[in-house]
Amino acid sequence: MKETIKIAIDGPAGAGKSTVAKILAQKLEYIYIDTGAMYRALTYKIIQLNLDFNDTASLIICANNTSITLDNSLGVANQLVYCDGKDVTELIRTPAVNKLVSVVAQISEIRTIMVKIQRQLGLTNNIIMDGRDIGTVVLPEAKYKFFLTAALEERAKRRQKELLDKGYNEQYKAVMNDLFNRDLLDTTRETAPLKIPEDAIIIDTSSLTLTEVVEKILATVMEGEKDAL
Numbered sequence: 659m660k661e662t663i664k665i666a667i668d669g670p671a672g673a674g675k676s677t678v679a680k681i682l683a684q685k686l687e688y689i690y691i692d693t694g695a696m697y698r699a700l701t702y703k704i705i706q707l708n709l710d711f712n713d714t715a716s717l718i719i720c721a722n723n724t725s726i727t728l729d730n731s732l733g734v735a736n737q738l739v740y741c742d743g744k745d746v747t748e749l750i751r752t753p754a755v756n757k758l759v760s761v762v763a764q765i766s767e768i769r770t771i772m773v774k775i776q777r778q779l780g781l782t783n784n785i786i787m788d789g790r791d792i793g794t795v796v797l798p799e800a801k802y803k804f805f806l807t808a809a810l811e812e813r814a815k816r817r818q819k820e821l822l823d824k825g826y827n828e829q830y831k832a833v834m835n836d837l838f839n840r841d842l843l844d845t846t847r848e849t850a851p852l853k854i855p856e857d858a859i860i861i862d863t864s865s866l867t868l869t870e871v872v873e874k875i876l877a878t879v880m881e882g883e884k885d886a887l
């Protein structure tokens with residue numbers, strides 16, 4: 659089987675990973691996999707079922723009985739997220755899901771389920787995958803690894819704008835607190851915490867435009883693939 663090319667993008671919430679990854683996927687014609695969307699879809703289902711977030715055993719049972727799929731048929735920019743066949747693309751971006759998703763993502767049995775699906779997607783396609791543990795756990799063999807970061811204030815500004823555009827009038831302070839708490843849970847959890855992969859290229863996006871970030875990554879991949887592209 660021809661070896662696929664894998665690009666891993668990790669980093670904290672609001673660093674611009676998914677926006678950048680989508681543009682790159684379009685330019686390179688790779689499959690884009692938003693692993694955060696998978697944890698979000700499960701969190702949305704758990705909220706809908708009114709399960710107790712402290713009851714880890716039932717959350718694991720729920721994860722084992724949930725089907726999450728990403729559909730790129732409308733193009734990468736319009737990736738659809740399905741949970742048990744229901745389109746949850748918009749429903750997983752609410753403040754309620756933002757607040758609880760890191761709790762779900764802490765559970766190691768749930769991570770094992772997700773990582774298995776994510777790895778399978780990488781076997782047959784050239785992919786760009788973004789998340790927190792892609793370069794360290796999901797695709798440690800990825801040829802290209804990037805770690806996107808930005809100052810908390812800048813990330814909060816971007817996230818607040820995203821929420822406002824969706825009609826959620828969240829205060830800047832509340833968004834910043836939410837990001838801070840999520841970063842804390844994501845970086846200190848026992849299983850696959852957010853950390854910089856040893857061989858990753860670090861890009862601080864605080865004062866870079868979207869185009870500049872995309873160009874930086876593209877230049878690295880183009881250089882690495884110049885004989886193949």
Ligand code: DC
Binds near residue numbers: 671672698790791792
């Ligand atoms: O990238 P995002 O904000 O959509 O991710 C939502 C949450 O999911 C984030 O707080 C941490 C978790 N996550 C994770 O633990 N591992 C991943 N590979 C992707 C996301």
